[in-house]
Amino acid sequence: MALNWLIISLGVLFCVVSVSQGRQTIPNPPMRAVNLGGWLVTEGWIKPSLFDGIPNKDLLDGRGLQFKSVTTKKYLCAELGGGTIIVANRTSASSWETFTLWRINENTFNFRVFNKQFVGLNVKGNEIEVVAQSNTTTVSDVFHIVRNSNDSNRVRIKTSNGFYLQAKTEDLVTADHEEETSTWGDDDPSVFVMGFSGKLEGEFQVTNGYGPTRAPQVMRDHWETFIVEEDFKFISENGLNAVRIPVGWWIAKDPSPPRPYVGGSLTMLDKAFFWAQKYGLKVIIDLHAAPGSQNGFEHSSSRDGSIEWGKTDDTIHQTVDVIDFLTARYAKSPSLHAVELINEPLSPSVQLETLTKYYKAGYDAVRRHSSTAYVIFSNRLGNIDARELFTLASGLSRSVIDVHYYNLFSSTFENMTPQENIDFIYTNRTGDLGYVTTSNGPLTFVGEWVAEWGVKEATKEEYQRYAKAQLEVYKRASFGWAYWTLKNVNNHWSLEWMINNGYIKL
CATH class of the missing domain: 3.20.20.80 (Glycosidases)
Structure with missing residues (x-):
């Protein structure tokens, strides 16, 4: 009889231990x-x-920018989303036409494209073409956004070589516009209208x-x-x-x-x-x-x-x-x-x-x-x-x-x-x-x-x-x-x- 009680007691103890281990406190x-x-x-x-106190607080890291050329009436675009040239031939703006900011200071930035390459410069013959090919930033990937004092969304983009970006044609964007003019007119290929897409x-x-x-x-x-x-x-x-x-x-x-x-x-x-x-x-x-x-x-x-x-x-x-x-x-x-x-x-x-x-x-x-x-x-x-x-x-x-x-x-x-x-x-x-x-x-x-x-x-x-x-x-x-x-x-x-x-x- 005592043996039976011992077996039963051990069985109950085993069940209690098993259940307690399966439960959370x-x-x-x-x-x-x-x-x-x-x-x-x-x-x-x-x-x-x-x-509130940040200068150019609409241009912070992660802000998506879209640039419409005043001469081609088309948006800048990283062809194929990155890995090749920048063009100015898109009638509407979406992911490939969005350039994400990496802020260096209030006016100076890197631009990152859809496939995560950075926009930079590439010397090709007598022209300096704008490309998005590097996965890391270099000196040539730095851009300065110059805003029109009368219209802050009308901009020029100064490149690391001292020249300005320009849309020569829909398929040719270069970094060789030599001087900043004061007219900001619609006949100036270095002028872009800047739009925004998302922010952090x-x-x-x-x-x-x-x-x-x-x-x-x-x-x-x-x-x-x-x-x-x-x-x-x-x-x-x-x-x-x-x-x-x-x-x-x-x-x-x-x-x-x-x-x-x-x-x-x-x-x-x-x-x-x-x-x-x-x-x-x-x-x-x-x-x-x-x-x-x-x-x-x-x-x-x-x-x-x-x-x-x-x-x-x-x-x-x-x-x-x-x-x-x-x-x-x-x-x-x-x-x-x-x-x-x-x-x-x-x-x-x-x-x-x-x-x-x-x-x-x-x-x-x-x-x-x-x-x-x-x-x-x-x-x-x-x-x-x-x-x-x-x-x-x-x-x-x-x-x-x-x-x-x-x-x-x-x-x-x-x-x-x-x-x-x-x-x-x-x-x-x-x-x-x-x-x-x-x-x-x-x-x-x-x-x-x-x-x-x-x-x-x-x-x-x-x-x-x-x-x-x-x-x-x-x-x-x-x-x-x-x-x-x-x-x-x-x-x-x-x-x-x-x-x-x-x-x-x-």
């Missing part, structure tokens, strides 16, 4: 957080005034725009005033228990990060941890901008919209080093709750195999310093299976999958009424979240959401019901949620404004 209470977006990683739309206003743009002399002071002033200690007090008094803080990879190089970035953001992150501990808040460190950019957006500090992260092992190793640095620095802080390894990698530019390789290395880097910090894996943006990271994350302790839910940025939400948006939350988002929230998988985190939509002239009561619906659904995420963002010039994107004006009640 759920935070109690779950995170009710707010993102401190636009603070340590710049996003111009959150605080446009940060860019991120950390690279603001620091490179102000330049090495002014940027350090501008950024310090921003960091010290945009988020302050009183904000942490406000957060703790209004039903929230955590902050998600986006940071950029250059923070690990503080106080002397590579140009154009400037030092000082690490000091502010130190203050954030101090304030969080003082007011009883947890901190989620979120690597929002990885080396080379993981999604091409300004919030990942892309220089020109290119996605270079993950294309070489170097970018992965550098990113792991950042995670290692941050975790080692804050592992002993009682406020460190989680480390998010990367924010919003873009599918299919970032391959799942590459991302999984990085996530495993990043997880190991966190665990070298902390056995208790949660490790958050951000799902890729795009048309992906929301469980694609389960194979990796389910076998790792304290692992979390981050999903971002916006009723924006998609044709799905065009022309939706307030009630249709609310119904979408209760039906579709409930299903989406239920799909990734499983009993034996990783925890789930709605790392970004907002009570904003595409509805025009919605009433306060409609906004309240919309916010309430999201709060009711997203509280089912096993790890918690985080509103985007605490402060924003756009009122409904600012949780501070939403709380103070009675739109959201926590």
Whole structure:
């Protein structure tokens, strides 16, 4: 009889151990957080005034320019998208007719074409033709944009040889117009009408725009005033228990990060941890901008919209080093709750195999310093299976999958009424979240959401019901949620404004 009881007891013990190993440690209470977006990683739309003092602020890194010759009445174009000559024979402007800026100073630039070559000069006989053939910048790839004082979009382009670009014919663009005339007339082949296509206003743009002399002071002033200690007090008094803080990879190089970035953001992150501990808040460190950019957006500090992260092992190793640095620095802080390894990698530019390789290395880097910090894996943006990271994350302790839910940025939400948006939350988002929230998988985190939509002239009561619906659904995420963002010039994107004006009640 005793033997039977021993066998039964061992069997029960085995079952308990097996079940416990397959479960994640759920935070109690779950995170009710707010993102401190636009603070340590710049996003111009959150605080446009940060860019006001930049000269020629419409000509920042990543700005797309299109040049229409006043004589041919056609657009400059990188033939074949790059790799050969520049022509002036296109009747309309699209990708091959767009030249992306790399800013050197307020008037001087490199032009990058669709296939990522840089525009430069090539001596051919008695002419200096304009080409796009080099994958790296050289002295001959530097251009000076001279704007007409009466019409800033009417320009001449001065080349490195001291001459001006000109469209001699539709198929012949050269760099040999000798002098700048004062007429700026439609008979001058060196005159172009400049148009714009897209822009970026991120950390690279603001620091490179102000330049090495002014940027350090501008950024310090921003960091010290945009988020302050009183904000942490406000957060703790209004039903929230955590902050998600986006940071950029250059923070690990503080106080002397590579140009154009400037030092000082690490000091502010130190203050954030101090304030969080003082007011009883947890901190989620979120690597929002990885080396080379993981999604091409300004919030990942892309220089020109290119996605270079993950294309070489170097970018992965550098990113792991950042995670290692941050975790080692804050592992002993009682406020460190989680480390998010990367924010919003873009599918299919970032391959799942590459991302999984990085996530495993990043997880190991966190665990070298902390056995208790949660490790958050951000799902890729795009048309992906929301469980694609389960194979990796389910076998790792304290692992979390981050999903971002916006009723924006998609044709799905065009022309939706307030009630249709609310119904979408209760039906579709409930299903989406239920799909990734499983009993034996990783925890789930709605790392970004907002009570904003595409509805025009919605009433306060409609906004309240919309916010309430999201709060009711997203509280089912096993790890918690985080509103985007605490402060924003756009009122409904600012949780501070939403709380103070009675739109959201926590």
